Amino acid sequence: xxRLLAEVPVxxxxxxxxxxxxxxxxxxxxxxxxxxxDKFNLENAAAIERGxxxxxxxxxxxxxxxxxxxxQRYAMFKEGILDVxxxxxxxxxxxPEELSISAEMAVAAARDALERAGKKPxxxxxxxxxxxxxxxxxxxxxxxxQQALGCTGYAFDMSVACSTATFAISMAIDALLxxxxxxxxxxxxxxxxxxxxxxxxxxxxxFGDVATAVxxxxxxxxxxDQLFRILDRKLKTDFSNNIRTDFxxxxxxxxxxxxxxxxxxxxxxxQQGRKVFKELLPLTVNLVSQQIEDCSLEASDIKRVWxxxxxxxxxxxAIQKLLGRExxxxxxxxxxxxxxxxxxxxxxxxxxxxxxxxxxxxxxxxCSFGAGYSVGSLLLEKV
Numbered sequence: 001x002x003r004l005l006a007e008v009p010v011x012x013x014x015x016x017x018x019x020x021x022x023x024x025x026x027x028x029x030x031x032x033x034x035x036x037x038d039k040f041n042l043e044n045a046a047a048i049e050r051g052x053x054x055x056x057x058x059x060x061x062x063x064x065x066x067x068x069x070x071x072q073r074y075a076m077f078k079e080g081i082l083d084v085x086x087x088x089x090x091x092x093x094x095x096p097e098e099l100s101i102s103a104e105m106a107v108a109a110a111r112d113a114l115e116r117a118g119k120k121p122x123x124x125x126x127x128x129x130x131x132x133x134x135x136x137x138x139x140x141x142x143x144x145x146q147q148a149l150g151c152t153g154y155a156f157d158m159s160v161a162c163s164t165a166t167f168a169i170s171m172a173i174d175a176l177l178x179x180x181x182x183x184x185x186x187x188x189x190x191x192x193x194x195x196x197x198x199x200x201x202x203x204x205x206x207f208g209d210v211a212t213a214v215x216x217x218x219x220x221x222x223x224x225d226q227l228f229r230i231l232d233r234k235l236k237t238d239f240s241n242n243i244r245t246d247f248x249x250x251x252x253x254x255x256x257x258x259x260x261x262x263x264x265x266x267x268x269x270x271q272q273g274r275k276v277f278k279e280l281l282p283l284t285v286n287l288v289s290q291q292i293e294d295c296s297l298e299a300s301d302i303k304r305v306w307x308x309x310x311x312x313x314x315x316x317x318a319i320q321k322l323l324g325r326e327x328x329x330x331x332x333x334x335x336x337x338x339x340x341x342x343x344x345x346x347x348x349x350x351x352x353x354x355x356x357x358x359x360x361x362x363x364x365x366x367c368s369f370g371a372g373y374s375v376g377s378l379l380l381e382k383v
Contacts, residue, residue, distance in 0.1 A: 009229045010173050011383060013222040014117025015352040016213035018108035018189075019339075022078035026061040026071055026205065032082035033059045033204055039084055040199075057201050064205045069312025073208030073340035075193045076101060087198040102135050103144045105211035106187035110149055113213035118223055119183060124215075125153025126181035130168030131188050132161045132343040132371075133195055137249075145187060153181060161243070162308055162370020163235075164188060164344035165212065166378055170233045172216045183217040188345040195245065197268035206311075207269070208340040212348040219383070226356060227383035231363070234291045236375045238283060242272040243371035271371075281314060284369040285321040288377050295379060297363070299323050304354070304364035305332045309346030312336055318367075344368060358382045 037056040047053035064070055075081060080090035094100060099107070106129060114121060127149075129142035134157060142155035160167045165188045172184035189211040198204045219229060247267040254261065261267070292299060299322060307315050312334065319325070319332050333354035335346065342349060347368045358364065359382060366378040 008177060009219040010176050010216055011219045011222050011230065012214055012228040012380065013217055013224060014113040014115070014119070014215040014226070015348065016109040016112030016114070016116065017349060017352045018105050018112070018211040020074040020076045020105070020209045022075045024073055024075055024078060024081065026064050028082060029198070029205055030059045030061050030064070032084060032087070033198065033201065035084045036087055036199055037201075056199070059201045059204065067311065067313070068205065068341075069334065069336045070205055070340045071337045073205075074210060076105070076191055076209045077193070081193065081198055089193050091194060099148055100135050100141060100144060102129075102131065102141050102189040102191050103148055105189040105191060105209070106141070106145045106213065107148050109189070109211040109213035110145065110185055110187055113185070113215050114149075116224070116226065117215040117217075119215055119217075121150040122152060123183050124149070124151040124185045126172060126175050126184040127151050127153075127155035128168045128172055128184065128186045129155070129157045129189065130159065130164035130186060130344060131190050132159060132164060133190075133192060134159070135191070141189070142187075151185065160237070160344075160374045160376075161372055162310070162343050162346075163368040163372065163374035163376040165214070165348050166233075166344075166366060166368045166376025167235055167374070169214060169216065169230075169378060170235055170376065173230060173233065176216060176218055182221070183215065186214045186216065188212045188348060190343045190345045192343055195247075195269055197265070200265070200268070202273070203269060203271070206341050208342055210339055210342040210345050210349060212345040212352060214348060228355070228364075228380040229383050230378055231381050232291055232295050232379040234287055234375075234377045236283065236287050238373045240279065240371075240373045242275045242279065243269075243373075244271070245269050277314060277317070280369055280373050280375075281317055281321075283373060284367065284375045285318055287375050288322055288365060288367055291365075291377055291379060301363055302365055303331065303358060303362040306347050306350040306354070306364060306366045307332065308368040308370065309334070309336045309339065309341055309350060310370070311341065343370070
């Protein structure tokens with residue numbers, strides 16, 4: 001991976017965060033899930049008895065917290081999620097002339113980031129909307145965000161699942177170095193709850209909604225006392241089916257399509273958790289360790305690591321391998337308890353909330369990892 005040239009450094013000059021209006025605790029989620037399990041198991045008792053249908057097991061707040069470190073999550077729409085008859089959010093369809101939900105989330109986060117960076121929307125000439133899911137294939141949500149904010153230049157959507165934000169930041173860096181943009185905005189509106197199967201014990205608690213924004217520009221053009229110079233970036237992908245969803249426009253084109261098809265497991269987020277842990281974490285640790293070595297640094301030189309907020313056990317494993325020590329909340333901040341896994345936005349949420357105490361010269365790493373497999377790592381230095 002080509003390093004940034006010292007004579008043309010790029011900085012993060014501002015970040016923004018939008019937190020959705022609705023909060024759902026583990027207890028609320030478990031109560032609804034278990035009520036659904038009772039209903040399903042009763043209605044399918046005969047098939048379960050014959051071994052033709054699997055019984056839905058109970059969830060518990062203790063199980064969720066032990067498995068993930070999560071205690072609550074935020075949602076754009078709470079109605080329907082806890083309804084035993086529905087178990088998914090009620091999301092009213094918006095008219096084409098209305099701002100889409102993802103754009104609404106992104107615009108709120110972007111305005112926060114622009115204010116912190118001291119930038120006006122008209123100074124932004126590249127908008128990248130990078131998220132794990134999108135409301136539609138076209139027109140690009142990024143262009144909608146560009147128009148809503150009043151930005152100039154060009155905009156596009158992209159996705160690399162949980163690594164999208166770091167990959168999008170790397171693409172923005174390329175644009176700034178090439179001169180095709182002078183000030184870039186990367187937004188990650190993660191509106192994930194409609195894609196989450198709240199009927200599944202193993203995944204119903206994992207994700208929440210949030211939006212983040214990052215302003216990037218050449219250091220020579222930036223101002224403010226919270227600038228972070230990007231010293232290095234590494235990206236890697238390695239194909240795996242262990243985190244997957246097959247829902248797409250092709251679903252409705254399948255032969256013999258019925259309404260029930262849209263509720264089958266492969267239409268939701270599904271993962272082989274043990275395989276992911278075994279395969280993806282070594283990939284991540286090796287990439288970041290190599291990055292630190294390539295930059296002639298030691299693990300002790302890294303003052304903070306803002307990891308993808310997957311689950312607490314994955315993060316503990318990664319930190320112990322990278323830093324050779326137990327998780328230190330100050331050095332490796334965790335936002336899982338409040339925000340849960342917010343897909344590509346998680347590492348940026350952690351950075352946004354836990355960076356202002358660092359001193360000039362302090363170094364940190366923003367690292368994301370997820371489906372693909374994909375890993376993205378950014379080495380930053382406080383200016």
